[in-house]
Amino acid sequence: MADFTVADVKTLREKTGAGMMDAKKALVEAGGDIEAAVDALRAKGLAAVQKKSSRTAAEGLVGVAVEGTRGVAVEVNSETDFVAKNDQFQDFVTKTTAAALGVDGDDVEALKTAAYPDGGTVTDKLTSNVATIGENQQVRRMKTVSVSSGAVVPYVHNAAATNLGKIGVLVALESDLGADVLEPFGKQLAMHIASMFPQALNAEGLDAEVVERERGIAQEKAAESGKPEQVQEKMVEGAIKKFAKENALLSQMFVMDNKTSVEDTVAKFGKDNGGTVTLTDYVRFQLGEGIEKKEEDFAAEVAAAVKG
Numbered sequence: 001m002a003d004f005t006v007a008d009v010k011t012l013r014e015k016t017g018a019g020m021m022d023a024k025k026a027l028v029e030a031g032g033d034i035e036a037a038v039d040a041l042r043a044k045g046l047a048a049v050q051k052k053s054s055r056t057a058a059e060g061l062v063g064v065a066v067e068g069t070r071g072v073a074v075e076v077n078s079e080t081d082f083v084a085k086n087d088q089f090q091d092f093v094t095k096t097t098a099a100a101l102g103v104d105g106d107d108v109e110a111l112k113t114a115a116y117p118d119g120g121t122v123t124d125k126l127t128s129n130v131a132t133i134g135e136n137q138q139v140r141r142m143k144t145v146s147v148s149s150g151a152v153v154p155y156v157h158n159a160a161a162t163n164l165g166k167i168g169v170l171v172a173l174e175s176d177l178g179a180d181v182l183e184p185f186g187k188q189l190a191m192h193i194a195s196m197f198p199q200a201l202n203a204e205g206l207d208a209e210v211v212e213r214e215r216g217i218a219q220e221k222a223a224e225s226g227k228p229e230q231v232q233e234k235m236v237e238g239a240i241k242k243f244a245k246e247n248a249l250l251s252q253m254f255v256m257d258n259k260t261s262v263e264d265t266v267a268k269f270g271k272d273n274g275g276t277v278t279l280t281d282y283v284r285f286q287l288g289e290g291i292e293k294k295e296e297d298f299a300a301e302v303a304a305a306v307k308g
Contacts, residue, residue, distance in 0.1 A: 003032030016041050039213065043220035058288025059084050060137070062168035063097030064154040071152035071170040072100040073283045074111070074142045083135045090161050092129055096122050096139060097163070106143045143170075145281040150175035153186025157194040169193050172281040173266075177273055185269050185277075188256060193284050198249035201281060206244060214243045249282060 004027045012023045012034055018041050030036035060077035061084050074097040076089075083089050095117045103111045116125045122139060130136055145152055150173045156165035169190040173182050200206045218239035222232035245251045250263040260268070262279065270277035 003027075004034075008032065008034060012037055012041075039217055043217050043224070045221070058291045060140075060287060061090065061093045061160060061164045062156070062166060062285045062287055063093045064156060064163050064168040064170060064283075065097045065101055066152050066154050066170070067101050069148070069150065069152055070101065070144060070146040071154055071172070071283075072097060072103075072142060072144045073168045073170055073285045074100050075140045075168075075285050075287060077138045077140050077288065079135050079137075083133055083137070085160065086133060088129065088133060089137070090164055092125060092137075093164055094161075096125075100142050100144070103142070103144075106141075108139060108142050111142055112139055141285070143283045143285070145170050145172040145283055147172050147174045147280060150177070150277070151179040151182040151186060153183050153190055155187055155190030155194065157191075166287040167194050168283070168285045170283040171279065173277055174280045175270065175275060175277040177270070177275040177277060181273055181275075182277070189262070189266070189279065189282075192252070192255040192262065193249065193282055195255055196249075196252055197284065197286075198252060198282075199247045201248065201279075202250050203244040203248045206248060211240065211243070215240055250279065 008027060009020065009023050012018065012027060013020065015034070015038055016023070018026070022041065023037070026037035026040045027034070030040060058077050059079060059081045060075065062073060062075050064073045065071065074093070076093045076096060078084050078089060096111070099114045099116060099122055100111050103114050112123045112126075113121050116122050118125065126137060126139065153171045153173065154163060155169045155171070156163055157167040157169070159165040171186045171189045171193065173186055173189075175182055199210065215236060218236045219232075221239070222235040225232065225235065227235070250261065252262050254260050254262050254265040257265075266277050266279045
């Protein structure tokens with residue numbers, strides 16, 4: 001009996017663009033493990049690079065806020081997109097994001113106990129919202145960035161309301177230039193980040209497990225080439241360098257011209273404007289990323305989080 005379903009085959013085909021029979025064979029060989037099947041198809045050259053946007057079941061909103069040279073992004077989940085469009089829910093996300101500016105670090109549990117602008121705590125207001133809206137919600141995560149001088153620039157892709165949407169970005173620019181000069185450029189960088197989904201600021205910041213997974217795929221491809229071992233090693237190292245270049249923000253080609261790296265573009269902007277600019281950090285929150293579940297499972301997770 002197969003260790004996978006027709007739905008699994010469909011999911012694998014959507015992730016990879018592979019044909020029906022190739023997808024089924026890969027799932028058989030992987031014992032029904034979809035991610036292992038993806039790796040196998042990529043190693044055989046039968047899969048397109050996985051889409052960077054997450055396939056998720058979560059709804060809700062991402063909020064961004066900036067105060068001086070510090071910015072924060074907050075994700076608040078709901079069970080349905082209908083609630084995400086609710087004025088009461090949007091007001092809650094906006095005020096919770098504002099409250100997050102007063103929280104040290106990225107401690108979402110501290111945010112939940114922080115003072116809510118209308119009185120009580122964030123959790124008090126969340127509990128009230130659940131009762132009045134009739135649907136569970138969850139403050140899921142937050143992240144802050146700051147600079148000593150320069151600007152933190154916010155951007156929301158396809159905003160549902162001011163500073164609210166499904167993809168929120170913050171760009172931290174350390175600089176001796178004024179915010180009026182930095183903000184238009186920062187928005188261009190933020191649009192790049194929203195579109196190109198970098199996984200880290202630089203190659204050193206890439207997740208070691210992700211890099212090793214890519215190395216394994218590259219080694220399989222190299223082995224299948226039948227070339228000498230030394231050549232295979234160079235092929236693998238070349239593939240890892242390419243992966244790092246394409247997934248680390250500073251080495252990505254700037255989407256506005258697709259010719260110059262982000263790092264060089266930032267340096268040139270500073271020079272052209274008579275100052276120095278360094279992109280020191282960023283945040284990219286996409287609603288629900290990392291939640292690869294059926295919607296009913298996500299609803300149960302939210303309910304458990306609220307009750308807990």
